[in-house]
Amino acid sequence: MNVDSKVKKKKNQSNRKAYLLPLAIVLLLVGLVVWNNIRQETRLPNKDWSRSVSISAESISSEPIAFKEDNQYHIYTHLKDGIKATILDEKLNVVSEKTEKLPIDERGNFWTDGKQIAFVSQGDLIIQEGGKQNVLDKGVEFLADTKNRFAYTKGNEVYAYEPESGKSKLIFSAKEKVAELTANPESASFIAVVGEKVEMEAFYLTEKSGQYEPVSILKYSKTPTDKIYNFRFAEAGDDVHILYTFYSSKQGTKSFKTFYSSAPMNQLKDLSFTSVNFKDVSEGYEIENPTYLNLNIEDNAPTILFSARGAISTKKDAGNIYRASLKNDTWEATRISTTNDFSIYPVKAEDQTVFWLKAESVQDYQVHAASQDPAIMKNSQSISKQDVYNASFDAFAASIVSFIAMTNAFVWIVPTILFLGILYVVRIDVIEEEKPWVKWVSIALFVLTQLYVIQSLFNNRFYTLAPEYLTFDGSSLVVPIIVSIVALYVMQAVKNKDWGLFAQVSYFIGITVLFQLFIVGTYVY
Template sequence: MIETENGVYLLIRMVSIEGNQLTYYQVKGNNLQKLGENAFAVKGSEEVRDIQFTVKNNMYHILVSTLQKQSQSGEVENDYYYAEGPFEEDPNLNRLSFSDPFSSTELREVSDLSMEYTEDGTLLLFKATGWTETRFRENTQFNIYQAKIKNNNETEVTRLSNTPSFSNFPIRVNPDTIIWVDHGGENHNLLVSSSRPEVITKADQVTKQALLHTSGKTIGMLSAGLFALLISIIWFLWPLLFMIIIMFTRVEAMDQDRSWVLYTGIFIYLIAAIWTKDLLFSESLLSRAPEYLSFPGSPILYLLSFGLISFAMLKIGSPTKDWSIPVQLTYFIGVHVLLITVIFGPYLL
């Protein structure tokens, strides 16, 4: 039973061998006025778990939730089907898919789903597992999403919450506001998402909990990045060996701070870094890193780009410091390794 601006409606479902028989009624006083009936069937491997409906412009809009009786993964799998049409027309169920708006995959474990018809069309409110950057070493979490069903039965998904805690039980308070329960350890918080300016203004502040969480994640990511320093020692050994050879074979070049010694040392370092890049830029690291860091050829591109940045910083600082060649080379390598540690290090473990 649902209540809309046009009245109260009732849907009765009867299950038979042929399928699911649906009968629609409108409540008028103490009587029921029959609006129509139709039927649908699902696959033999599926079981209907829930049916939601609404009525608009003398047409039904139904959302059918099914459960796979047996799945290859052994996990519970839910599917959602949507249909709309005149009351006497059988539903043409179309399976809905929900793409993660922040990754190239689909949202998983969709549940707590509710349907509402608005001026913008049919909207679905639900929780699902999707991409988030609010957690340390984990890039997925249950958050709250909204999906708009388009004319071709495709969905336009919007993420309404983005917290590191488990979010569920979303409820739409009004067209501009939703609330949900955020499970944060022993404490459960009731959070709000709204498009109203006065609500956004009040919420536009950093809380103590958010500050502590951000600080903890930052420290954790930087500590993981320290492992990049250990790997970079291998890169440093080759220019170090070159400098030792120069010290014993071309002493005058070191004494006179010949620039070719510095450039050769930098070249050897970058060649060593590119040659052994797989030690740091492993497949597991690239799979955890965001797309702007893990596209094809990104390790070489970033190694060379960081090299240009390090060289520019060296040229800005060295003329005023009167550094020797070994110090300049060490400075270049130090800045280069620091950039790699900060940018790629957090995804190493």
């Protein structure tokens, strides 16, 4: 091998190092970004609840039925062409699945006790048991289910069906058409909302000595831009807790507000509803536009499950499921879901387990769950392929967006360019002779300018998004200095004798900006 070949080989090795060493560092930095994202993905929604657990049960946009019996969870979901029954063990593993092909109305509710299924099909109320179907009634519109019975409406009348006797009886007759019928799984009572046009009135139907007695709990005059709907209630001993949703639309803006009241059962005529403000205790802000509310009793106190838009991580928002409890006249809400997209229809199977539907597309939904069981909480934090995919995609997106954040790097190089430009005019000899002090002054000007300008990137959002090793006191000074030292070391390690003054300074500036792109830029937006 001749001398020229040896020199050429050394140059090629140096050129490769000039690319490979920064590339290795960039890959390490990208790995740190991905790992930080994985940590965010696998965090619990709060210390008391597991991450969301996907259940292999599909549904359309319809409230599921969920309850626990004999140490197993029973989930019934509404499909396009029937009902699916899914049984889970205590660890939320599927024990069995069964689909019943039924001509159920797409917007219709259903009732089941595990043996019988009641549903509405084109106005016919049908009871199915053992594969046989019987039409119980005709002209039926709404069905409201409890654990042991259900009620349904026909025009201005409400009927209750007793599975044991196989008969239904009239329990309420109104002057106008019934517009809404609500039940609670743990109660034998119902709420019937009467009036579809302007005047509406809500009645609480409670059973006494085998007969239902209606009590007026609310009167309201509707307008074309607002309405009251989605009444929910729960009973705790002799006390009744009631809430409803107030919807309004003004100038194209939709808003949803929740109103709540409670009273002993014999004082329901004196109810006074007050607006409910849900406060996210972990984020510290008020949650707006809660929907899909469900009211339950836990430890003899009311709790509300609902869906609302909110943060699921430092970078992402989603339609979350929240659980709120009343403490000192304040409804304190905590997020219990970690699913993306939008989640609706939360239902409680028992105090420790909540199920809901997560949107997979416009029409298709998947059942998800959250649990307070320690074993489920631990297992839910295992890193899945989806977690790695989400973390990698977020890292890629953050890297692209970080180019916007790093536009202020153009300012970093201005003093260095001015310095070298002036020298080129007044003292070109020191540049041609490549005096060492010229290189060090150029680098120092760049580093000092960077230290000053980069402070704007260390903002509140950066300290919220970035990991702990980048957010200590003084990190806005220490991190850029460390990056500059590493970049300087890389430059010194890969340069060869053919590198001139401009090549060394340009290389140092280039890899410094590149490193800052992935260390600081990925956490700015």
